[in-house]
Each structure stands twice: as structure tokens, then as C-alpha cells.
Amino acid sequence: MRRDAKLRRDALIAAAAESFAERGYGVPLEEIAARAGVGRGTLYRNFRDRETLALAIFEGEVDRVEKAVAHEQDLRQSLIDLVLAGTRGTALFARIAADIVADTENMAAFEALGERLARVLDPVATRARANGDVRADIDGEKLGLALRMVSGLFHDLHEGPAGQRKLEDALDLVFDGLRPR
Template identity: 35%
Template sequence: MTTSDAPPLRADARRNRERIVAAARELFAEAGAGVPMEEIARRAQVGVGTLYRRFPERDELVRAVATDYIERLATLTRAAADEEPDAWRALRRLVRRFAEPQLGALSAALKVALPDAFIADPDLSQARLHWIAQVDELVHAAQADGALRPDVGTGDLILLISLLTCHLPELPVHLGRSLPARYLELTLDGLAAPSAAPLPGVPVAASDLGAASEGVTRGAT
């Protein structure tokens, strides 16, 4: 049964589920996805039995947090597109938001816990591709406005965000916290048009990321 096929929950059960997912989201970002289930129940202020009724297996909870994470990215993208005066400012806002430490830590924790889920799980893959399509629309609009360099693809942008939010373990703590924001601003300046020099290779498009998702999904069936 997929998430979309699940029967609707009663109001109290839905609230408990939302509290559990919110608590897990916070704790995964703080301590990784291996945090004890009992600690998640305490943070959510629900009984351990309630947690296990909603999520009998840890993987089910991790997938619920992953779905919530992608939905949050989509919400942030919609808000930026609606509220900023142009696509380039919306993209700059998004890149900065996605690179915030809590979102970056949550993304890293989910990738460790479910390394292939974002492309192998049908629900997660569909949600991810929907979000990529939102970003792709902004990228093309910013390029049409002449604000974003034309030799950058949506895939380039998304992969850059992933690289910028990876905290290298060998770095001193104070550098690991400060460098992502510093390099983020350098990256944003490098993305702006006009560019000083052409990039080697070819742009990574949104369709390249989608093709990778479809290939893994077909292989899993």
C-alpha cells in the first residue's frame, strides 16, 4: 500500500502522527536517523506504544520524515516563486534556505539512513521529481531574464546545493559551521550572468536527474 492509498486517520491520530514526524525530523537533524525510538516518543510527547502503532518499523518513520522533507522543499519553492519579484531572486532565496544547517543536517541523515529511497521509492521519487520540476521552471525563467548564466542546468544547481551542505568531518568544528554559508555566496555570484568564463562540459538538466530516478526505479521492480 502506498502513502496515497492509506485510509484517512482520525483527527487525534493525525495529530499524533504529525507530532511524531516533527519530533523525528528535529532529532534526525540533531543526532542522525539512528536516534532511539523512545527518544522520539519523548520529544513528541506521546507514548512509545502510540509511536509504534503509527510506525511499527523504523524505516516507515524515516520514509515519513523523508516525504515531509521533500514536501517542505516544494512549499519553500512555491513561496519563493510567489513572493519574490523575479525568478533569480527566488532562486537565490531558495539556495540560501536549502543550505541552512538544519535542512542540510536532515538531508544528510536521510541519505545515510535511506541512500536509494529518494529515487527507488515510488512516492518519494514522484515527490522529488515534482520539486525538481518547480526548480527547473525557476531556472529557465531566470535564464530567460538574463540573470542566471545560460550554461548552468537545474541539475547543476541541485547538485551544488548538496555539495555545499555536506559538512566534511575532517574540518574543525568552527570551519564546518561557517564555510558553507561563505562558499554559498561565492557560488551564487558564480551563477549570475554575465559569466566571466564558460564552464567545461555540458549543463546537468532536470531531465538528467529524472532519468536517473526512472532507471533505478525500473531496476528495483
């Protein structure tokens, strides 16, 4: 992809994420294009519909998770970093999840993205199992579920000491369920 085309595509993804977060999933696509500084034709050359635009946003969020888990740190710190880095994506997903009606092809893409997230989190689960931090049945998919649970709680909180305490409390509860018995 040419550099200028990639810049326009990235601008569309950023504009869509901001627009969906502010106004919901039903925001007119023309407004997203205008916010990105491109025409409607550019939007449709890059994304055939609203769902493929949402998929691109979430692919970017999984990319962020992948970068964050590349650091070999303990499970608790990994989850804290992932929650903090993924707050925007989690809030956005919660905002549009109720409104999205994906067709069969897009639903398959959403499911594949969930499977990719599980694969990205598998090394974190493997390290945690090896350290005795989690039960033997905890894998990337279950860590993803725990991450979504904690992130769903956290996305409404503001940064700072109070938000950090709530995050720590939520992780304590989650870790009680993940630890070996």
C-alpha cells in the same frame, strides 16, 4: 485524518527530525515516540519503519521548497531563500544519508521524492532560462543538484554576515557553472 491524529503525526515527525539531527539515524524509535509525547503503538500506526519516518521528514522539506519557489523572484534570490529555509533539512539529510538502508519500496519513495523536488524547481529553472541567467539545459533536476551542493556547504555555517558572505561566494561559483557560455 482527524485533527488529533494529525497533531500526533506532526509531533512524531518533528521529534524524529530533532532526534536524528542530535543523535543520528540510529536513535531508538521509542525515544522518538517519548519525545513526541506518544506511545510506540502510535508511532507504528503512523510509520511502519524508520525509513518511512525519514521520508515524512523529507516530504515536509520538499513542501517548504514548494512554498518558497511559489514567489516569482530571480534565481539568485530563490536559491538564497531555499538554502536558508532548507538548512535544517540539508543538515539532517547529510547526517542520516550514510546510515539509511532503504528497502525497495522505500527506495522507490525516496526516488519519487527527488523527482518531485525537480518538478517543484522546474518553474524556477524555466524563469532563469527565459531571463538568460542559466544555460538552456538547466532544469529542475540540475537546480536541485546545485541547491544541494550550496546547502551542503552552508549547513555548518552560522547565520550572520560571515555566513551570508560564504553563501554569496558559493553561489557565485555555482552560477559560473550554470550561466550560458
